[in-house]
Amino acid sequence: MARFSLLRSCLLFFLVASMCFVEVSLAGGEGSLRPEQCAAACDYRCSETSHKKPCLFFCNKCCAKCLCVPSGKYGHKEECPCYNNWKTKEGKPKCP
Incomplete structure (x- = not known):
C-alpha cells in the first residue's frame, strides 16, 4: 500500500512539473527576463537614441x-x- 502511495505522489509531482514547463514554453518567451524587468532593460537600451518614445x-x-x-x-x-x-509587414526589424 505504501508503494502505491509513493508512486501516486511521484506521478502527481511529474504531472505538476510538466504543466509548469508547458506554461513557460507557451508563453513565447525565450529569455531569462521577467516581464517586470523589461522596463529597466529597455530604458538602458533606448537611453542614447534620439527617437526615445518609439x-x-x-x-x-x-x-x-x-x-x-x-x-x-x-x-x-x-x-x-x-x-x-x-x-x-515590410520585412524590417520590429525590435530596436
Missing part, C-alpha cells in the same frame, strides 16, 4: 513577447533570436 514602445513590446533584451544600447541582437527575428 524605441521604448517597441522595445517593451518585444521584451514582453521574447523576455529578452540584447545587451548594450545598439546591436547585439544575435543574443535574442526572438527579438532579432520579429519583423514588420
